[in-house]
Amino acid sequence: MRMLSRLLAGALAAVLALPADAEQWPSRGLRILTGTPPGGSPDFVSRLLAEKLGDRLGQPVLVEHSASTGVAAWNAVAKSPPDGYLLTMLTGAFSARAAVAKSLPYDPIRDFAFVSLVSGYPMVVATAPNSPINSFADLIARAKAAPFSVTYGMNLPGSVHHLTGELINVEAGTSLRGIPYRGNTQIVQDLLGGRLDVMIETGTIAFAQINGGTLRGLAVSSRKRFALEPDIPAIAETLPGFEVMSWLGLAAPGGTSRAIVDRLNWEVREILKLPDIRDKLAIVGNIPMPSTPEQMHDHIEQDAARWSRIVDLKGIEKY
Numbered sequence: 305m306r307m308l309s310r311l312l313a314g315a316l317a318a319v320l321a322l323p324a325d326a327e328q329w330p331s332r333g334l335r336i337l338t339g340t341p342p343g344g345s346p347d348f349v350s351r352l353l354a355e356k357l358g359d360r361l362g363q364p365v366l367v368e369h370s371a372s373t374g375v376a377a378w379n380a381v382a383k384s385p386p387d388g389y390l391l392t393m394l395t396g397a398f399s400a401r402a403a404v405a406k407s408l409p410y411d412p413i414r415d416f417a418f419v420s421l422v423s424g425y426p427m428v429v430a431t432a433p434n435s436p437i438n439s440f441a442d443l444i445a446r447a448k449a450a451p452f453s454v455t456y457g458m459n460l461p462g463s464v465h466h467l468t469g470e471l472i473n474v475e476a477g478t479s480l481r482g483i484p485y486r487g488n489t490q491i492v493q494d495l496l497g498g499r500l501d502v503m504i505e506t507g508t509i510a511f512a513q514i515n516g517g518t519l520r521g522l523a524v525s526s527r528k529r530f531a532l533e534p535d536i537p538a539i540a541e542t543l544p545g546f547e548v549m550s551w552l553g554l555a556a557p558g559g560t561s562r563a564i565v566d567r568l569n570w571e572v573r574e575i576l577k578l579p580d581i582r583d584k585l586a587i588v589g590n591i592p593m594p595s596t597p598e599q600m601h602d603h604i605e606q607d608a609a610r611w612s613r614i615v616d617l618k619g620i621e622k623y
Contacts, residue, residue: 329388329564333364336554337392339377342369345508345588349423349552350393352584356575357568375401375408382410386417386559391568393422396464396550399604403611404462406622412608417560418600420572421553423590426526427468428510429456429539430519431502432495440523441542443502447478457491457503458482462620465504467611468525468548470618475543492518506550507533507589525549532586551593553600565597 336354340346347367354365370377374397381392394416402412410416429440437443447454458465461484469482483500485491488509494500502522505513511533513519521536525548529538539546554572556565575581576592585592595603615622 329561329567330361330363332389333366334358334361334388335390336365336367337377337381337390338367338369339373339392340369340395341373345425345506345590346393346395346552348588349585349590352581353393353422353554353572353575356578356581357571360571360575375405378412379409381555381557382415384557386557386561388556388560388564388568391419391554391556394553394555394604396552396607399607400462400464400467400611402608403467403615404620404622411558413601413605415558417556417558417565418597418604419554419556419565419568420597421551421593421595421600421603422572422576423585424549424551424593425507425589425591426524426530427464427548427550428505428507428514428524428536429472429502429522430495430505430510430514431522432498433517433520435501435520437501437522440537440539443480443522444476444478444542446501447476447480451479452481454478454501455481455483457485457495457500460484460486462615462623464548464550465506466620467614469504470614470620471546471548471610472539472543474614474617475546495519509589511589531591532589549593551603552590553595553604555600569597 336350338346338350350367354367358365370380378392378398381390384390398412402408431437437446456469458469466482469480472478473480488505491503495503507524507530510519514521521533523539524530524533524536525539525546527540527547529536554568573594576594582592
């Protein structure tokens, strides 16, 4: 009985200690590590969040770009002390990479404490302004009439761009042929030069090119027409039920105190309610997409499972 009393007392003390930890945190500055190069949407959104978080937490929040990107950057976060002072801005590539990797130096679920999804944006199927392809339905009809002849420019194999293209093939019963590139510039040049039929790009990049007249949008991958670009049809208007929303989300190393995670989640959700934040997110084609930690966990798990299914169905080589 005495032993049981001591165990219960210890458990109670541990529970009561969590709010105290949260009250003392943060006692110094925080860092948000991005696994992408500076200048992109993750960098922009991280800086928006860092400024507001710093004001609300009373400590500076700095955005840092890792010398490495992708897996190496995420691994650095996974292996860091879970003290609430290092965060990372994950992207949709995080779950895509989990699906195409032969192996990873971290567990994409257990080694991270998910805080909240931050924002979301669709993928966009676009073509040249003078392309004979009139609509997404027309693209599918042409692809069915000439298997493996219709091409789409994409980011590297295994990217969200590539997997979205292959999901279209699975759902439509087509054989669109993906052509990999290392960046948007060359894809657009080949598209305008008639060497590609369409391209698949993130809304964060494609919307500006469409609004500037460089590209013509055929469809967005959101469940329905995207709020920021309502004139572009949804893929789901041709392929009912189709939906891909890429995302940005804040995470910490696995094992971070739930009290700290909950405080961060509260602050992020409050920040995303601010009109100026919503307006600034819209500049880069994002809409707020706040979540609970559990919802972010489930979203990533389901995202990775969906992409794993596509990798298996299409025989995409893992690397």
